[in-house]
Amino acid sequence: MHENRYWVVGILRVAIIGAGMTPIRRKWDRGSRELALMAIFEALDMAGIGPRDINGIFTVPQGYIIDPEDVDWLATQHLGEYFFTDTKAQAMVEIGGVSSLVALKYAAFEILMGRCNIALVYAAEKQVVREEWNPQRHMYLLYLVNGFYGPLDKRYGIMKPIVYYAMITQRYMYEYGVSREDLAYVPVVLRKHASMNEKAQFRDPITVEDVLKSKVVCPPLHILDCCPTSEGAAALILASEKVAKDLGVDRVYITGIGEHHDPTSFFPVYGSATEFPCARKAMEEALQKSGRKIKDIDVAEVYGPFSGTEVMLYEELGFFRKGEAIQAIKEDRTTIDGEIPINTSGGRLSLGHPPHVTPLAEVYEIFLQLTGRAGQRQVKDAEVGAVHAEHGAVNGSMVMILEKG
């Protein structure tokens, strides 16, 4: 019923002609709007165009645990005025961790429809951190984030998705015989990548021993298995193939989009917790749309906020067989000169993870890789890339296939 049998490979071809990203940090001394503009102007400069060339603006909310000062539900309207540009489409999209990839999809479709010539997709995220916590001003945030877990689970006072990620990880380790020490290789490899990325939040190398000795946050996950609290912004400039060619700038094409949401919320009531059908289906669809095979992918960014699901996603997305990813990670087969370089940016654990920005930060990394701008961490001859994002505790996933122009 849901199959699209009439797809013709090649229909989807939307150019990314510019990309920008601020460094990712725990705390910025700038607000969400200023962070957004930093990333946007970097992207505009790369594309060689000005703000008045934009005729579509697509964004996401500025975060969840956020001070009212940084919230702007009419951000696209305000930006449209600031840029003094007429636009044919504006939207703010929200669906958890995949939000900014959905915003990118919508922007790409508006370009394909011929409604927009040049579209801006951006995300800027802020967080209220411990030392800023003001009970009078921020108390409602506790109830707001607790509400994410639905009318039944929220009664147990859940405040962060790590509770589910920890249990999924525990169950995976149990079913596939993965040891605590095995899992510790994930943050170590990601940190190795981040050490070559000047925009990453954490760059000092770590060892397996450091991971095992770090504080247990939510067993079996230690703090070094977890993404940090992060702020930052990222922006992309999209154009039709014709506009991109006329501009004559370096470009990357979006050639495949896959999206699937399982009928679950956080923990699967009927299915297995160690399988992510949404990730498998999103990758299959994206590959089918682009006419590519998994073996064609030269570099990938995967949305893994915790070490456990990071490993599981490498398998569910099809890079490795079930139960075999951890061995591949231990053998450096996912590093920059490995058989499939994954999360060359440093991933969520070391690049940092402002969840609304992350999907665009992932596209930013693949854009750099496919246009030969990744410097020290450049994957040789990279021509096809993949970006993955998920929401909930991998209840839904999106995958995009990106190709060198």
Add this chain to the structure above:
Amino acid sequence: MEFEDPIKKFLGYISSRKFMLPYCGKCDKYIYPPRNFCPFCGSRNLEWREISGRGKLYAFTTNPDPILFPPGVLGIVELDEGVKVLSRIDGKYEDLKIGMPVRLDFMEVTVGREKMVVHKFVPVKEEGG
């Protein structure tokens, strides 16, 4: 259209210390979270049944943010009725094991400003153990 919220009804039973779920006789399935239709066949002809209270521990961790709810173990229990539910689990993290049999119980807690009854599960010693 008349609509009786099945979640409200479920929570009403919980507050009187009863764990009831909608059941579809056609599919022989228990439905969680409670719905007003069977997610497998679409039937609206459901019957509320009390569960046996037996299950197995599927996965567990500890509460990292004991702000609205007291510290302790949170887990997923696979009920004999074939559904998995989140619950507070009695016992220390170190003493619990995946697959161990558990039985239903209830506790009164204050979540935020609200006093309420929630279900919890207690490890059962295996026969001969």
